[in-house]
Each structure stands twice: as structure tokens, then as C-alpha cells.
Amino acid sequence: MHEQKNNPLHGLTLEAIVTRLVEHYGWDAxxxxxxxxxxxxxxxxxxxxxxxxxxxxxxxxxEQLYLSTDFS
Incomplete structure (x- = not known):
């Protein structure tokens, strides 16, 4: 198994990423x-x-949109 030290998406599923983006932006945006x-x-x-x-x-x-989004 590969180390993922510098991967900010490590541990996140694609489903979690899409769900979080939809919660934050909505489908239209x-x-x-x-x-x-x-x-x-x-x-x-x-x-x-x-x-x-x-x-x-x-x-x-x-993935790039997820990384550039401020969810706070």
C-alpha cells in the first residue's frame, strides 16, 4: 500500500466529495x-x-473544486 502523506484527498471517497460540494453549492451552482x-x-x-x-x-x-472550496 502506498503512503499518502501529501495527498489532501486521502481518506475521502468520491461520494463524500460530491455530497459535500452539493451541500455547499447546490446542484445549480x-x-x-x-x-x-x-x-x-x-x-x-x-x-x-x-x-x-x-x-x-x-x-x-x-477534486480541484473541492480542494479550492472554503467550507467554513
């Missing part, structure tokens, strides 16, 4: 911040996870 259809057309966590797990560039955008 999230769909504007990241222009992907799974956030804009009949969005759900389940459908978003299915798309993001198959689409590395979209997952990276979601």
Missing part, C-alpha cells in the same frame, strides 16, 4: 462551476458518481 451534464440535467449523486468514475478529466475538476 455546481453545474455552473463545472460544466458537465450530470450536474445540470436531472442530477443525482448516484448518476454523478457513475460518470465521474469513468471520466478522469471530470473527476479531476471535481
Amino acid at each position: 455546481l453545474g455552473q462551476l463545472i460544466n458537465i451534464r450530470c450536474f445540470q440535467s436531472d442530477p443525482s449523486v448516484k448518476s454523478s458518481l457513475k460518470f465521474l468514475r469513468k471520466t478522469p478529466w471530470a473527476r479531476e475538476k471535481v
Whole structure:
């Protein structure tokens, strides 16, 4: 198993990341911040996870938004 010392996303599931972003921004704002259809057309966590797990560039955008968001 690899060490994850400098990985700020270590221990977070993709589901936790998406859920937290939806709680913070809502689907409408999230769909504007990241222009992907799974956030804009009949969005759900389940459908978003299915798309993001198959689409590395979209997952990276979601992870970057998570890291740049101030949740306080």
C-alpha cells in the first residue's frame, strides 16, 4: 500500500466529495462551476458518481473544486 502523506484527498471517497460540494453549492451552482451534464440535467449523486468514475478529466475538476472550496 502506498503512503499518502501529501495527498489532501486521502481518506475521502468520491461520494463524500460530491455530497459535500452539493451541500455547499447546490446542484445549480455546481453545474455552473463545472460544466458537465450530470450536474445540470436531472442530477443525482448516484448518476454523478457513475460518470465521474469513468471520466478522469471530470473527476479531476471535481477534486480541484473541492480542494479550492472554503467550507467554513
